[in-house]
Amino acid sequence: DIVMTQSPDSLAVSLGERATIKCKSSQNVFTSSNNKNYLAWYQHKPGQPPKLLISWASTRESGVPDRFSGSGSGTDFTLTISSLQTEDVAVYYCQQYYSVPLTFGQGTKVEI
């Protein structure tokens, strides 16, 4: 199984400041056949279901604010919130879909 490890487990960021979350996979999730990284990011707010933010490591889902961006390749990935807003308080998960079983990182809690 591919193990996904996020860092940090939690972080506190001031309003308007940048939040950076790292995700590392135990195996390469990049495929040269289509030049894609099989990596997604989700936002999970209390009392709500998780919400897809980003697929293919850097493709924002429709409707997701452009302050959210994903980057990285191979085994190392980053989710950046460029200017933290109150509504961004949540737990963020990375997930690989390169192979079954699908696996998630342990989550990163973002607070103000």
Add this chain to the structure above:
Amino acid sequence: EVQLVESGGDLVQPGRSLRLSCAASGFTFDDYAMHWVRQAPGKGLEWVSGIDWKSGLIAYADSVKGRFSISRDNAKNSLYLQMNSLRVEDTALYYCVKGHSSGCCSDWLDFWGQGTLVTVSS
């Protein structure tokens, strides 16, 4: 509007069975793979099982293999999870989740239901 509504969660004793259901609407159900993902209290997300659009390909997490069975009824726009030999560690909020594509299971998960709570305790 995509809607996924789970039901069937309950308090059950260890060793008993439970069947979860998910009613889907707002999209062409039989065009997409479907999944179950769970979250134990205070823990992160754990993928449980996935099924492709025509039930031809199914996959399970090792933690539930041999005990859980996923199925779908495209005529009823419904997804199911039959859970047998339940253990205390199966206690979790179970989410019904739509896959992005028709195949199973290397896919991202683009829409999640609200979840149904399963509690396994004596």
